[in-house]
Every structure is written in structure tokens, then in C-alpha cells.
Amino acid sequence: AQSVTQLGSHVSVSEGALVLLRCNYSSSVPPYLFWYVQYPNQGLQLLLKYTSAATLVKGINGFEAEFKKSETSFHLTKPSAHMSDAAEYFCAVSEGSGGYQKVTFGIGTKLQVIP
Amino acid sequence: NAGVTQTPKFRILKIGQSMTLQCTQDMNHNYMYWYRQDPGMGLKLIYYSVGAGITDKGEVPNGYNVSRSTTEDFPLRLELAAPSQTSVYFCASQTRTAEAFFGQGTRLTVV
Numbered sequence: 001a002q003s004v005t006q007l008g009s010h011v012s013v014s015e016g017a018l019v020l021l022r023c024n025y026s027s028s029v030p031p032y033l034f035w036y037v038q039y040p041n042q043g044l045q046l047l048l049k050y051t052s053a054a055t056l057v058k059g060i061n062g063f064e065a066e067f068k069k070s071e072t073s074f075h076l077t078k079p080s081a082h083m084s085d086a087a088e089y090f091c092a093v094s095e096g097s098g099g100y101q102k103v104t105f106g107i108g109t110k111l112q113v114i115p
Numbered sequence: 116n117a118g119v120t121q122t123p124k125f126r127i128l129k130i131g132q133s134m135t136l137q138c139t140q141d142m143n144h145n146y147m148y149w150y151r152q153d154p155g156m157g158l159k160l161i162y163y164s165v166g167a168g169i170t171d172k173g174e175v176p177n178g179y180n181v182s183r184s185t186t187e188d189f190p191l192r193l194e195l196a197a198p199s200q201t202s203v204y205f206c207a208s209q210t211r212t213a214e215a216f217f218g219q220g221t222r223l224t225v226v
Contacts, residue, residue, distance in 0.1 A: 009155065032212065032213045034213070034214070034215075036215075041220075042219060042220070043119075043205055043207075043217030043218050043219050043220050044158075044205070044207075044215070044217045045217065046214060046215070046216075049214060051212065090157070090158070092215075094213035096213075101209070101211070101212070101213035103209065103213055103215060105157055105158045106157060107155070107156065107157035108157050
């Protein structure tokens with residue numbers, strides 16, 4: 001069965017500092033991996049997606065994530081945090097065959113950006 | 116491009132009342148989902164559907180019902196509302212490559 005572990009329910013960084021949000025997954029088959037962002041009082045929106053085409057995935061707003069099979073990790077990074085990055089971030093994994101892909105979400109990491 | 120539309124955005128219910136949360140998508144996705152989100156708990160899957168006429172239970176289906184008569188619509192019915200159903204509810208649709216599109220959410224309070 002697939003699962004997702006996000007290390008750290010709350011992360012604080014200073015404006016301009018590196019953002020690193022950790023995600024480890026378990027899956028019995030090569031998965032799709034995702035990061036979603038949720039701003040206050042909004043739904044989740046896709047930040048980036050790994051589909052095995054490249055291990056380093058670039059997303060919106062300067063975020064990127066690297067798929068490391070040996071570590072079963074898919075950590076999210078951004079070189080320089082902006083105040084507008086304050087939000088909750090969810091890692092997700094999907095696996096399946098044929099048409100239906102079952103998606104499992106992590107519990108989320110709230111990112112605080114300190115001026 | 117509307118995407119996934121949920122109504123209402125906010126609702127207060129009294130214990131024992133019933134209501135239907137509406138969800139419509141215009142992307143022709145077969146897969147649709149209802150989640151609830153509680154603080155610090157992430158997303159819990161209530162029900163999902165892989166196509167019109169097909170629905171199945173998720174992790175936390177008790178107290179809820181769904182139907183899927185068309186590809187576009189996936190309403191969630193709460194019967195006999197209880198305080199434990201106070202939550203934020205999200206509807207989502209999903210592509211065949213598992214990319215999910217979420218609605219803006221419905222914030223429900225049961226008093």
C-alpha cells in the first residue's frame with residue numbers, strides 16, 4: 001500500500017532563505033508524485049508533478065523537487081523564500097494501472113515566512 | 116474556464132438537519148472525489164467516483180452519501196448532521212494521470 005510522510009507539520013524560514021519541505025513515500029510500483037499548495041481559505045492547487053520523465057521537476061513560483069528513488073524521497077525546495085510563499089504544502093503519491101490512479105496525500109506542512 | 120465549482124462556500128447547520136453540498140466540473144474528468152479537511156489532519160477521503168453511475172466509499176464515509184448521475188456533477192449529502200461533521204469539504208476531479216483539480220471548499224459548521 002502506498003503512503004506519504006511529510007516531516008515537519010510547521011516550518012519557519014526567513015524571507016530570502018532556502019525553503020526545504022521534506023516528503024518520503026512508499027509505493028510498490030513507480031509512482032506519480034505531486035506537490036500541491038493551499039493558500040488560506042482556498043482549495044489545493046498543483047505546484048509540480050513527477051512522472052518519470054526527469055528526476056528534477058520544476059514547478060510554478062520558483063519551486064522544484066527532486067525524485068530520489070534510493071531514498072524514496074521527493075523533497076520540495078525553493079532557493080529564496082518570499083512572503084507570498086506562506087501557505088500549506090501537501091505531498092501526494094499515486095499508483096495504479098490502467099485508468100484509475102489512487103492518490104494518497106500527506107498531512108501537510110505549513111510554511112511560515114518571517115520578514 | 117470554471118474548473119471545479121462547489122456551492123455553498125459557507126453553511127451553518129443545526130444538529131439533525133440535512134443538506135447537500137454541490138460539486139460540478141467542466142473538464143470531462145471521469146474521476147471525482149470528496150474530501151474533508153480538519154486542522155492538522157490533512158485530507159480524508161469520504162467518497163469517490165470513477166464515472167457516472169459508479170461510486171465507492173473512502174476512508175470516512177459514515178454519515179455521508181453521494182450520487183453520480185452525470186459526468187459533471189457529484190453532490191455530497193449529509194443526513195442528520197452531527198458536530199463531528201464540522202469541517203471544510205473539498206470536491207476534486209482528476210485526470211487519468213492523477214492530476215487533481217480542487218474546488219474552493221465548503222466550510223460547514225454544525226451547532
